[in-house]
Amino acid sequence: MSELLTKSRARNVFYGGSIFFVVVFVALTAQSHRHIVDKATAGMPLTEEVRLGKHVWERHSCINCHTLHGEGAYFAPEVGNVMTRWGAQGDPELAYEILDGWMKAQPSGIEGRRQMPHFEITEEEMRALAEFLRWADQTDTQNWPPNDAG
């Protein structure tokens, strides 16, 4: 390979090829961006309430225990489909009530069971969080997870 592939040729292949792949990647990302906005997440409007819910989710760093669409910390259950699991995906009021009840019951204090912390969350924020989880649940995730267990 030494004759055919000199060092400067190897370098040029590296730079040229990388630029090519960056261009392809950027084009596909732009297309995916549109797909996400127009199709995959279009089932429910991205309201102010959903936005607030996302900030509540972030402020309490839920992702560092749970997974959301399979990404996160694997220490606690998947929540991307939790509203489906609770049978509350189609019912905002029910979604809020179950979530509120759940959050208020934490930490369970049960010996030997993983503990979820207590969070100070107002009613407005709790409603927003429930809407955010419903919004996440309606995303077209190519049929993932395989079942309701998440």
Next chain:
Amino acid sequence: MKYQSQKVAYAYFLAAMGLFGIQVLGGLLLGWIYVSPNTLSEVLPFNIVRMIHTNALIVWLLLGFFGAAYYLVPEESEREIFSVKLAYIQLAILVVGTLGAVGSYLVGIHGGREFLEQPLWVKFGILVAAVIFLFNVSLTFLAGRKTAITNILMTGLWLLCLLWVFAFINPDNLSLDKMYWWFVVHLWVEATWELVMAAILGFLMLKLTGVDREVIEKWLYIIVATALFSGILGTGHHFYWIGAPGYWQWIGSVFSTFEVVPFFAMMSFAFVMVWKGRKNHPNKAALLWSLGSSTVAFFGAGVWGFLHTLHGVNYYTHGTQITAAHGHLAFYGAYVALNLAMFSYAMPLLRNRAPYNQVLNMASFWLMTGGMAFMTFTLTFAGTIQTHMQRIVGDYYMDVQDQLGLFYLMRFGSGIAVVLGALLFIYSMLVVRREVVKPGPVVKDAAVPGE
């Protein structure tokens, strides 16, 4: 040490090792919470400890890279660093920022995007530090001799700093948030950091084996070409189930399969260089870490990465302990061990002592590597059972976790080995000044078969 300014690397390596200690102690606590979940649950919940664990890891690896750059760029460019003062300012910003981040996590102030939880002021601090760094090394680089090692190192460092911009971009649309989040996470560890890894490994091989520079540099360009050609579109393996279009299932599967190639190439490169090399460099610990790093990177990133990268497999394993197993071994092999190789090589020179055999350092290699391998196996077993029970049978998450206690207990045990190894490493770097085991006499040209 040929250039006075290389000395700044010493401060970077010290700070890095301090954070390394914090990282592994945090990890041990997390491992213990898995075993005994009520531990500290009200004062220091799992999510807070995990942020400290992952953030400390990322920052110390970056500090190691920056230190390595300040060490090797002068030597390659054949001149002093543009400004030593700027290098120290950069370090101070990063250390203050990191301690600030850890402090604010402890009092409950943080963002909520995994790994990017730093408060905004810390993110800006990192940005400023990155700009100072790029300015400082680029001026050094531009004024001096350019080699493939520094070309690749600079390309990697520039791109990884530019990608940091995506740490500030957090769309309200969760799926978009996830897509751009991977621009930092995936395009760091599976693209730009690989360039840094290849450059540092190339430098170490050059110094430790004495193989001709031409040979090393051609290898390096081929390695990094395969890294970017596969790694950029390989990002698709994270776009399968987050709301992105279905075509990523094919693009992601095909290209991320090729991501194994650069890791295999780096392992082959390291071994071939050592076989070819005629130099008997006394720093055997640095050599062990270099070979160990490229080998464990091949297994952790290459083999364990491929294990769950095909979309048909990932559909079931996504977000299980399989991911955790892979994440641990890949980070350890590729980036932790590589940094420790660089420290092992440079510290004797920076501290002005003989690069003796460093037996304790080598013992720490086996302790840590053995521990990480064991941890990976236990998490893989746990993940296999989890995948079956939860994703195939459909049992509820918490019920499944209750069945995995034995594996988490064994994982905690392996964590103890890793922590002991890490502490032994730090001790052997900072305290030991003499050879512990006396080397035998050097035999000159003892009959080498085939010569």
